Amino acid sequence: MLFLPWSNEEEDLIHIIHEETFELYKDLIRQKRSEYVHREANEFEKAFEEHTERGNDDDIDDKNIEYDQDKNEFLIYETGNNEGDIFVEMGINIRTEKVEHFNVPKMIPDADYQRLIRSLNNNQRKYTLNVMNLIKDSDKQFFHFINGGAGVGKSTLIKEVYQSVLRFYNSLPGSNPETIRTAICAPTGKAAALIDGMTLHSFLSLPVNQCKHKLVKLDSGISNRIGVKLKDLQLLIIDEISMVGFTMFQQVDARLQQIMKSREPFGGVSVIVSGDFNQLRPVDDKYIFQFSNSYNALVDNPLSSLFELFELTEIMRQKDDKIFAIALSNIAKGMMTLGDINLLKL
Numbered sequence: 001m002l003f004l005p006w007s008n009e010e011e012d013l014i015h016i017i018h019e020e021t022f023e024l025y026k027d028l029i030r031q032k033r034s035e036y037v038h039r040e041a042n043e044f045e046k047a048f049e050e051h052t053e054r055g056n057d058d059d060i061d062d063k064n065i066e067y068d069q070d071k072n073e074f075l076i077y078e079t080g081n082n083e084g085d086i087f088v089e090m091g092i093n094i095r096t097e098k099v100e101h102f103n104v105p106k107m108i109p110d111a112d113y114q115r116l117i118r119s120l121n122n123n124q125r126k127y128t129l130n131v132m133n134l135i136k137d138s139d140k141q142f143f144h145f146i147n148g149g150a151g152v153g154k155s156t157l158i159k160e161v162y163q164s165v166l167r168f169y170n171s172l173p174g175s176n177p178e179t180i181r182t183a184i185c186a187p188t189g190k191a192a193a194l195i196d197g198m199t200l201h202s203f204l205s206l207p208v209n210q211c212k213h214k215l216v217k218l219d220s221g222i223s224n225r226i227g228v229k230l231k232d233l234q235l236l237i238i239d240e241i242s243m244v245g246f247t248m249f250q251q252v253d254a255r256l257q258q259i260m261k262s263r264e265p266f267g268g269v270s271v272i273v274s275g276d277f278n279q280l281r282p283v284d285d286k287y288i289f290q291f292s293n294s295y296n297a298l299v300d301n302p303l304s305s306l307f308e309l310f311e312l313t314e315i316m317r318q319k320d321d322k323i324f325a326i327a328l329s330n331i332a333k334g335m336m337t338l339g340d341i342n343l344l345k346l
């Protein structure tokens, strides 16, 4: 009935005998439905499961990233925090007129910033000072990985670091607040919204379809326009890194090299990544770092070997949330207590 055209809600939809109306218009309903529903929900689930199983069976050939010129797969997204191009995701080959859009970094009000800084715990504070010293005192590129279980304050920390770095850059004489010198991103729209950032796809115009393992080279005009916007980029912060797969991480590296016109890793841009590898894993891809249960990195990715590890351990969530976060952390370590089991049974 969803697909039956109507003009008066009361007469056409509410005060009717549904079975009779359906019988009367079933051909039209089926025809309209077929225009919108191409696959049933359970078919999607089945396809997704099959795809995941296949992905697990044969590991991705990471060397197989190709660079080619296929403009349809590569679009500059119109809005900040979207997940990508809906037409491309649906496999519809429509060229829509696009304009690149960057969220110009926004400083939070002074009072909020001071409150944020004052609320930091010791480790968060130490880490911030470390980053600020690196930013202020040298041009040396750095790569950090902030690791820690659920609720230890990783997102809070990177939001604060981003604000601190932004303030520093904006305080430099002659600085242009419209210039993007630091950016904060996440792999999904939801995660990006939580940190007031952009998706990696939007920010770096990455291809939506990760399965093809192709990074399409930017059209030179687009590349130049992005290059102008990002030419001063010095620090990229990425949250929820566990959801960024091996392939996507390489694409971030390649895209930054292309935009910054530099063969240095990540185009010479410093990178801070933050996440918990016991939480969500990448869709249809393997982790960028491989971890054993004891959190030791078994480095099999040249990019991951660049990263210095920083751990946050103190769970910052309040009351009930904190108990839940501890239970999650125990599960991740394979050390569940009876209390944890009972909590999850409720």
Ligand SMILES: Nc1ncnc2c1ncn2[C@@H]1O[C@H](COP(=O)(O)OP(=O)(O)OP(=O)(O)O)[C@@H](O)[C@H]1O
Residues within 6 Å of the ligand: 119, 120, 121, 124, 148, 149, 150, 151, 152, 153, 154, 155, 156, 157, 276, 316, 317, 318
């Ligand atoms: N220093 C702090 N003082 C007080 N509360 C804090 C502090 N750091 C973080 N929090 C609070 O703890 C909670 C968890 O923080 P946050 O979301 O930053 O953790 P996370 O490690 O990113 O968690 P997850 O991995 O589950 O996303 C939030 O409610 C946050 O406001």
